Amino acid sequence: NAGVTQTPKFQVLKTGQSMTLQCAQDMNHEYMSWYRQDPGMGLRLIHYSVGAGITDQGEVPNGYNVSRSTTEDFPLRLLSAAPSQTSVYFCASSPSMGPNQPQHFGDGTRLSIL
Amino acid sequence: ILNVEQSPQSLHVQEGDSTNFTCSFPSSNFYALHWYRWETAKSPEALFVMTLNGDEKKKGRISATLNTKEGYSYLYIKGSQPEDSATYLCAWPLFGNEKLTFGTGTRLTIIP
Numbered sequence: 409n410a411g412v413t414q415t416p417k418f419q420v421l422k423t424g425q426s427m428t429l430q431c432a433q434d435m436n437h438e439y440m441s442w443y444r445q446d447p448g449m450g451l452r453l454i455h456y457s458v459g460a461g462i463t464d465q466g467e468v469p470n471g472y473n474v475s476r477s478t479t480e481d482f483p484l485r486l487l488s489a490a491p492s493q494t495s496v497y498f499c500a501s502s503p504s505m506g507p508n509q510p511q512h513f514g515d516g517t518r519l520s521i522l
Numbered sequence: 523i524l525n526v527e528q529s530p531q532s533l534h535v536q537e538g539d540s541t542n543f544t545c546s547f548p549s550s551n552f553y554a555l556h557w558y559r560w561e562t563a564k565s566p567e568a569l570f571v572m573t574l575n576g577d578e579k580k581k582g583r584i585s586a587t588l589n590t591k592e593g594y595s596y597l598y599i600k601g602s603q604p605e606d607s608a609t610y611l612c613a614w615p616l617f618g619n620e621k622l623t624f625g626t627g628t629r630l631t632i633i634p
Contacts, residue, residue, distance in 0.1 A: 419553035419625070435632075448626065449626060450526075450611070456620075456621060458620070498565065505620050507615035507619055508571045509620055510556065510568035511568065515564065516565060
């Protein structure tokens with residue numbers, strides 16, 4: 409019963425490097441999203457997707473790209489990492505659209521940018 | 523209030539005591555209110571989704587109430603146990619859809 413799987417769990421990057429955070433879910437959920445968690449702040453939405461081929465920006469999208477080529481996968485790309493992107497990143501999914509759908513979270517990726 | 527606000531920020535409770543904390547949200551255009559439990563080194567886990575004014579939901583020793591007219595929800599924990607130590611998040615669909623806006627959480631520590 410995998411649920412939402414994020415890889416890697418930890419990563420250290422140098423400023424300017426690029427990388428992709430992977431997120432996969434095996435529950436056939438339509439909605440997927442990426443959040444970042446910073447000290448003293450709530451989870452902030454980076455990007456989200458309401459289905460394969462459809463993505464949109466959240467609250468803090470700058471510096472990040474996403475794609476959704478399949479229902480299962482929703483990778484988050486940092487094209488040129490900056491120290492301000494040091495954070496814990498969570499991927500989440502929910503079965504369908506609507507305000508009353510609980511979200512299922514992955515275990516997070518702790519990212520440090522030096 | 524333009525967003526969700528949680529209080530207190532942190533709370534220490536003796537094992538066996540009961541406790542509660544608050545999530546405040548805009549009272550106009552209510553859609554739903556979510557509660558999540560987030561244990562250290564784990565992922566947030568959905569507890570409740572509240573949708574109707576006067577709703578009360580329960581899961582074991584944890585329950586939640588909702589007042590949409592005044593814009594608040596309470597989370598109650600009865601007879602706190604060490605495993606209840608976690609950060610409790612509430613979230614609100616700002617635009618009435620699946621995009622959630624999260625509060626900063628109440629960090630609960632149960633003292634054995």
